[in-house]
Amino acid sequence: xxxxxxxxxxxxxxxxxxxxxxxxxxxxxxxxxxxxxxxxxxxxxxxxxxxxxxxxxxxxxxxxxxxxxxxxxxxxxxxxxxxxxxxxxxxxxxxxxxxxxxxxxxxxxxxxxxxxxxxxxxxxxxxxxxxxxxxxxxxxxxxxxxxxxxxxxxxxxxxxxxxxxxxxxxxxxxxxxxxxxxxxxxxxxxxxxxxxxxxxxxxxxxxxxxxxxxxxxxxxxxxxxxxxxxxxxxxxxxxxxxxxxxxxxxxxxxxxxxxxxxxxxxxxxxxxxxxxxxxxxxxxxxxxxxxxxxxxxxxxxxxxxxxxxxxxxxxxxxxxxxxxxxxxxxxxxxxxxxxxxxxxxxxxxxxxxxxxxxxxxx
Amino acid sequence: xxxxxxxxxxxxxxxxxxxxxxxxxxxxxxxxxxxxxxxxxxxxxxxxxxxxxxxxxxxxxxxxxxxxxxxxxxxxxxxxxxxxxxxxxxxxxxxxxxxxxxxxxxxxxxxxxxxxxxxxxxxxxxxxxxxxxxxxxxxxxxxxxxxxxxxxxxxxxxxxxxxxxxxxxxxxxxxxxxxxxxxxxxxxxxxxxxxxxxxxxxxxxxxxxxxxxxxxxxxxxxxxxxxxxxxxxxxxxxxxxxxxxxxxxxxxxxxxxxxxxxxxxxxxxxxxxxxxxxxxxxxxxxxxxxxxxxxxxxxxxxxxxxxxxxxxxxxxxxxxxxxxxxxxxxxxxxxxxxxxxxxxxxxxxxxxxxxxxxxxxxxxxxxxxxxxxxxxxxxxxxxxxxxxxxxxxxxxxxxxxxxxxxxxxxxxxxxxxxxxxxxxxxxxxxxxxxxxxxxxxxxxxxxx
Numbered sequence: 001x002x003x004x005x006x007x008x009x010x011x012x013x014x015x016x017x018x019x020x021x022x023x024x025x026x027x028x029x030x031x032x033x034x035x036x037x038x039x040x041x042x043x044x045x046x047x048x049x050x051x052x053x054x055x056x057x058x059x060x061x062x063x064x065x066x067x068x069x070x071x072x073x074x075x076x077x078x079x080x081x082x083x084x085x086x087x088x089x090x091x092x093x094x095x096x097x098x099x100x101x102x103x104x105x106x107x108x109x110x111x112x113x114x115x116x117x118x119x120x121x122x123x124x125x126x127x128x129x130x131x132x133x134x135x136x137x138x139x140x141x142x143x144x145x146x147x148x149x150x151x152x153x154x155x156x157x158x159x160x161x162x163x164x165x166x167x168x169x170x171x172x173x174x175x176x177x178x179x180x181x182x183x184x185x186x187x188x189x190x191x192x193x194x195x196x197x198x199x200x201x202x203x204x205x206x207x208x209x210x211x212x213x214x215x216x217x218x219x220x221x222x223x224x225x226x227x228x229x230x231x232x233x234x235x236x237x238x239x240x241x242x243x244x245x246x247x248x249x250x251x252x253x254x255x256x257x258x259x260x261x262x263x264x265x266x267x268x269x270x271x272x273x274x275x276x277x278x279x280x281x282x283x284x285x286x287x288x289x290x291x292x293x294x295x296x297x298x299x300x301x302x303x304x305x306x307x308x309x310x311x312x313x314x315x316x317x318x319x320x321x322x323x324x325x326x327x328x329x330x331x332x333x334x335x336x337x338x339x340x341x342x343x344x345x346x347x348x349x350x351x352x353x354x355x356x357x358x359x360x361x362x
Numbered sequence: 363x364x365x366x367x368x369x370x371x372x373x374x375x376x377x378x379x380x381x382x383x384x385x386x387x388x389x390x391x392x393x394x395x396x397x398x399x400x401x402x403x404x405x406x407x408x409x410x411x412x413x414x415x416x417x418x419x420x421x422x423x424x425x426x427x428x429x430x431x432x433x434x435x436x437x438x439x440x441x442x443x444x445x446x447x448x449x450x451x452x453x454x455x456x457x458x459x460x461x462x463x464x465x466x467x468x469x470x471x472x473x474x475x476x477x478x479x480x481x482x483x484x485x486x487x488x489x490x491x492x493x494x495x496x497x498x499x500x501x502x503x504x505x506x507x508x509x510x511x512x513x514x515x516x517x518x519x520x521x522x523x524x525x526x527x528x529x530x531x532x533x534x535x536x537x538x539x540x541x542x543x544x545x546x547x548x549x550x551x552x553x554x555x556x557x558x559x560x561x562x563x564x565x566x567x568x569x570x571x572x573x574x575x576x577x578x579x580x581x582x583x584x585x586x587x588x589x590x591x592x593x594x595x596x597x598x599x600x601x602x603x604x605x606x607x608x609x610x611x612x613x614x615x616x617x618x619x620x621x622x623x624x625x626x627x628x629x630x631x632x633x634x635x636x637x638x639x640x641x642x643x644x645x646x647x648x649x650x651x652x653x654x655x656x657x658x659x660x661x662x663x664x665x666x667x668x669x670x671x672x673x674x675x676x677x678x679x680x681x682x683x684x685x686x687x688x689x690x691x692x693x694x695x696x697x698x699x700x701x702x703x704x705x706x707x708x709x710x711x712x713x714x715x716x717x718x719x720x721x722x723x724x725x726x727x728x729x730x731x732x733x734x735x736x737x738x739x740x741x742x743x744x745x746x747x748x749x750x751x752x753x754x755x756x757x758x759x760x761x762x763x764x765x766x767x768x769x770x771x772x773x774x775x776x777x778x779x780x781x782x783x784x785x786x787x788x789x790x791x792x793x794x795x796x797x798x799x800x801x802x803x804x805x806x807x808x809x810x
Binding site: 228236317 | 423
């Protein structure tokens with residue numbers, strides 16, 4: 001009987017594989033050496049991804065995939081994933097239902113406000129991707145293995161789609177959960193088929209609580225120049241199989257070590273909102289590394305947006321960042337794409353040392 | 363900036379503003395493409411760059427405000443935009459000597475699913491320096507929008523065989539890394555020449571209308587014209603001479619206009635040219651049914667060659683190459699066309715010559731002419747009047763089975779010529795004797 005995290009995950013992976021046809025297994029698994037495949041993740045709908053889509057799976061396979069996801073993720077991370085699936089079905093219903101910009105949008109005044117949805121990177125244009133298909137819906141979410149699941153070998157699990165990228169790399173049983181992207185439109189609570197969802201509401205609230213605790217001077221010192229119509233380090237490496245395009249900006253903002261104990265606790269709480277989406281076996285050592293005294297001596301919090309509005313997640317262009325020696329979390333609030341009168345979240349969690357398990361370097 | 367680009371700039375803005383007004387409120391749904399695209403056309407000493415900046419991101423960069431309405435921002439700042447481009451876009455040699463920057467036409471265009479501000483910029487290497495390796499620096503938009511990126515691609519580069527059909531991504535710039543090394547020293551004149559030769563071959567192989575024109579022209583090539591009708595087969599030598607003459611004349615014609623149009627001496631809108639090409643097929647088809655211009659085929663071939671050359675030139679037009687690359691492009695492309703043309707003639711002609719000495723050749727000649735004529739009519743309607751007919755797609759679909767057609771032609775030719783020899787030797791002799799006795803001469807090469 002499987003007891004450790006990795007044993008349970010490999011067991012659930014094999015159980016999932018066992019529900020698939022031979023053809024499906026071939027589509028599901030890429031070679032571990034295929035670095036380009038590792039970088040096929042994006043915030044965008046309709047781009048090239050690896051593996052099998054949710055809509056093509058049998059009920060049995062779907063159940064097995066969810067069991068696997070529930071082992072890799074905590075209940076928080078699992079509900080974020082289900083929330084992302086549901087949000088896309090919700091968008092699909094909104095988008096298809098109204099057949100045009102929904103009421104409340106700025107119809108007629110000249111297109112969307114700057115900073116609507118869009119490529120936090122996404123596919124290079126004219127890069128042979130063909131046209132981007134704006135297909136919303138949970139059926140389009142993929143699951144893929146890069147390498148073969150094993151307790152001792154190297155492999156990667158990808159679950160992804162519009163506004164969702166779980167990329168968990170296992171190296172000899174140790175899991176590395178980055179790069180990790182989650183977005184949410186709508187960013188608040190919505191109801192689909194009688195169930196209510198709010199995938200990123202708690203994550204957003206944790207950031208709001210952190211910035212809400214900062215004094216006017218601290219907010220001023222944490223303010224970044226420039227405009228942020230999206231996160232900075234979205235899938236900039238999409239399809240490259242390389243770290244060369246992942247360039248972290250110079251650190252700026254307010255040092256966490258200069259904050260009060262209660263403010264630091266709010267930083268830790270916010271970091272845990274992202275890292276804590278992954279099973280304790282993955283997250284615990286990372287949280288310890290990100291929130292140590294040493295780390296906080298080199299970790300900055302910063303924000304950008306309309307200064308007079310303060311850190312207001314309902315204002316287009318509000319941007320928040322936690323930037324440490326390893327951890328990189330950014331949250332961008334941007335105008336809605338389908339639901340035009342609200343902002344929505346794009347978030348990115350990276351580890352400056354162990355994205356893809358630090359395995360892209362040849 | 364010289365006066366010429368300035369004038370062009372103003373003109374560019376005239377249609378820009380019109381378009382901006384037109385586009386206001388159009389772009390309702392998701393804007394997915396948010397990166398700037400930089401497309402480079404490389405020459406020996408200059409680089410032509412086309413910059414495509416997403417309108418909303420540019421407006422954000424110019425105002426710092428998310429509430430700005432892009433079309434209005436651009437209207438208000440139209441006059442300053444060329445200077446903005448010059449300030450934020452440039453290149454330098456590896457030892458730091460700057461290229462000269464000239465901003466040409468600017469305007470607004472819809473690209474994929476988003477509106478873009480499009481600027482054409484010429485980068486001139488300092489005297490003595492090559493434009494094949496340089497550092498590109500681009501801080502447009504990303505001086506303000508910290509998440510913005512510009513994806514840089516090479517669109518045209520003779521040395522590496524890029525002729526504007528596909529693009530090669532060479533990198534990206536961002537606020538963190540606004541400079542990018544562009545090194546295109548790995549190509550060669552020979553690589554480019556081979557690539558443009560293949561382009562010529564492909565242009566004929568895939569250009570159904572050119573191919574059809576050639577085939578229809580060959581249909582009656584082996585026959586004698588007498589009394590306004592196609593008669594018995596001509597002597598082999600005369601037939602070959604005539605075909606050679608016609609093909610050479612066609613080649614001379616299209617080489618002349620291809621070269622003239624490619625160097626920019628001759629510029630005709632493509633629509634009338636396309637219509638004339640369809641007409642040329644129709645005329646050859648009628649000629650294949652009953653001789654319209656017996657003995658003057660070469661003259662007609664020159665004329666139609668001139669027309670087809672204009673169409674070939676559209677492939678080379680706008681390549682923006684400097685003289686060396688352009689000359690090689692014209693030569694290589696033309697040789698590619700010649701090679702493919704010669705291959706088609708060599709593959710098809712023997713069977714036509716063979717079959718024309720057997721039975722049922724008239725069926726092929728009339729049938730082939732009918733197919734060519736109908737397709738030509740379809741193209742004329744489509745190209746001249748914009749009426750879409752299913753004929754074009756049918757012919758395109760059929761042309762994908764050209765090899766099958768060739769095999770059938772060969773088999774039929776073999777079968778028919780054999781039956782012709784076995785069952786009707788007397789008619790052949792009869793024909794031959796009639797030719798001898800009536801003293802009729804056939805075709806242009808005999809009559810002169």
